[in-house]
Amino acid sequence: MKDIKKYQGVIPAFYACYDAEGNISTEGVKALTRHLIAKGVKGVYVGGSSGECIYQHVDERKAVLEAVMSEAKGKLTVIAHVGCNNTADSVELARHAESVGVDAIASIPPIYFHLPEYAIAKYWNDMSAAAPNTEFVIYNIPQLAGTGLTMSLLKEMLKNPNVVAVKNSSMPTQDIQMFKDAGIAARGEGNFVVFNGPDEQFVSGRVIGADGGIGGTYAVMPELYLAMNDHINKGEIEAARAIQYDADRIIYKMCEAHGNLYAVQKEILRRMYGLELGGVREPMPGLIPEDEAIVAEAQAMIEAAIAKL
Ligand SMILES: CC(=O)N[C@H](C=O)[C@@H](O)[C@H](O)[C@H](O)CO
Numbered sequence: 001m002k003d004i005k006k007y008q009g010v011i012p013a014f015y016a017c018y019d020a021e022g023n024i025s026t027e028g029v030k031a032l033t034r035h036l037i038a039k040g041v042k043g044v045y046v047g048g049s050s051g052e053c054i055y056q057h058v059d060e061r062k063a064v065l066e067a068v069m070s071e072a073k074g075k076l077t078v079i080a081h082v083g084c085n086n087t088a089d090s091v092e093l094a095r096h097a098e099s100v101g102v103d104a105i106a107s108i109p110p111i112y113f114h115l116p117e118y119a120i121a122k123y124w125n126d127m128s129a130a131a132p133n134t135e136f137v138i139y140n141i142p143q144l145a146g147t148g149l150t151m152s153l154l155k156e157m158l159k160n161p162n163v164v165a166v167k168n169s170s171m172p173t174q175d176i177q178m179f180k181d182a183g184i185a186a187r188g189e190g191n192f193v194v195f196n197g198p199d200e201q202f203v204s205g206r207v208i209g210a211d212g213g214i215g216g217t218y219a220v221m222p223e224l225y226l227a228m229n230d231h232i233n234k235g236e237i238e239a240a241r242a243i244q245y246d247a248d249r250i251i252y253k254m255c256e257a258h259g260n261l262y263a264v265q266k267e268i269l270r271r272m273y274g275l276e277l278g279g280v281r282e283p284m285p286g287l288i289p290e291d292e293a294i295v296a297e298a299q300a301m302i303e304a305a306i307a308k309l
């Protein structure tokens with residue numbers, strides 16, 4: 001691990017940014033990047049679930065990453081999720097990500113077919129080989145990917161020296177401990193990172209050993225996660241927990257909408273900051289008029305929680 005510090009902290013998952021026609025808006029991407037820099041986050045996780053990666057073409061994903069890099073270079077840690085559902089496209093994105101100078105690449109396992117572990121390892125290692133000077137982050141999100149990271153697969157991946165981290169989105173926080181322990185056993189203290197995935201348990205994840213967090217709701221309320229992180233660093237667990245409860249209530253409220261969570265969050269960013277990031281790509285459901293009250297309520301809850309800090 002060259003520099004563990006760049007992974008310690010709050011790393012929002014970047015939202016897909018579209019124009020009114022549903023095409024990629026590089027202006028939106030740049031504006032969101034500048035917005036997050038101004039909020040003081042540690043980095044961004046580009047092209048993951050929140051980036052609607054599985055609904056975007058390879059060329060679109062390259063354009064998004066280039067637009068992020070044009071604003072973020074030297075200011076943010078950039079982790080580019082490059083997984084596609086076939087190896088060739090993933091390898092192409094990995095090579096491209098290294099060429100634009102990201103800090104790390106990341107990938108989910110292959111989805112739909114439940115492939116043997118040796119095939120998953122080869123898929124990840126092929127991407128990593130296409131970005132040989134770039135660190136690699138395993139994205140474990142079994143409830144969506146359909147395949148979970150096992151200890152044997154992690155041990156196999158640790159043979160690749162570029163594998164420096166797991167972004168863990170499984171729900172048991174115990175998984176963070178197990179992955180961290182195995183990583184440190186192989187690499188030594190300070191040389192392996194685990195990111196907390198579920199935003200609803202950011203505090204728990206950090207307390208059990210996550211070095212930082214990557215999350216889909218950080219970008220809409222970074223102040224809350226930055227404050228939780230500061231409190232944890234100071235050992236102020238009760239204060240961190242109180243903010244976690246606020247964040248969780250806000251997440252549950254946003255999830256009440258008919259429209260997808262990402263659509264709700266982009267609409268809130270539009271209302272709070274004038275950021276024009278568009279909607280979500282089908283088949284994800286967009287907002288409907290009945291969502292108006294939920295969006296307004298969630299925005300008010302975010303503003304109230306920030307005002308309490
Ligand atoms: C399953 C899923 O999408 N997990 C995300 C990443 O880990 C989280 O950041 C969620 O978006 C967040 O916790 C809201 O439920």
Ligand SMILES: CC(=O)C(=O)O
Nearest residue numbers: 013048049050215216
């Ligand atoms: C939430 C998250 O980490 C992602 O968008 O991939």
